Amino acid sequence: MINNNDIKKSFNKKKNFWEIDKIKEGFKKFFNENNRYPTATEIDECSYLPASRTLQRRFNGVVGLRQALKLDITDFTKGKVRSEKAKNVNKRAYTLEKNIYDFLNKKFGVEFVHREYFFSDDHRTRTDFFVYHKHGQFSVDVFYPSNKHNFIGCLNSKMRTYRSDVMMQYPVIFLQMNENLKREDIDKVLINKKNKLRSDQQVMCYEEFKNFCSKKTSNTVI
Structure with a gap:
């Protein structure tokens, strides 16, 4: 079971860094709770996920993160x-x-x-x-x-x-x-x-x- 505090501890304040595995756990937790993955706005409001600014720096945005996590859907603003x-x-x-x-x-x-x-x-x-x-x-x-x-x-x-x-x-x-x-x-x-x-x-x-x-x-x- 994913613990919010454990996820937050993975955040390295000196490097302003979240480990990819912990971000993936956070995405899975959100999916289990909502039956879908979070949007950019929801990521900012979620206590167990990093700020969208962090994702912008590390992955060139939320779409880049979804690609890194190998999610089936990477861009919620296009297509089907x-x-x-x-x-x-x-x-x-x-x-x-x-x-x-x-x-x-x-x-x-x-x-x-x-x-x-x-x-x-x-x-x-x-x-x-x-x-x-x-x-x-x-x-x-x-x-x-x-x-x-x-x-x-x-x-x-x-x-x-x-x-x-x-x-x-x-x-x-x-x-x-x-x-x-x-x-x-x-x-x-x-x-x-x-x-x-x-x-x-x-x-x-x-x-x-x-x-x-x-x-x-x-x-x-x-």
């Missing part, structure tokens, strides 16, 4: 691996958005929930859902960050999108759907961000979003 990943992402996105759409329809009524709502005719200023309730409106932008690092990138991208005047007319919910992301980690990211959310912008997890919606009064169809 990338294609399968895109297919899985699209399938997950469709399922998540359908579930949210069904939830919103049940709460507010199909007449008051707009899916793929365009704020203008340029077909770029769009939001996933636009909802009317008795006392106003709000928009919902759904995303599934794979980890905290990815969450930061996704949120920054969405905040840039929602900077235009036409997109800032209504409150917006950035709805992150990864249940493994803890609220305290999200709050730390938001606190440390230089570019803060506006007062009418919120990041929510799904349970928080459902609670938010439960406090809104639906319109009545005449």
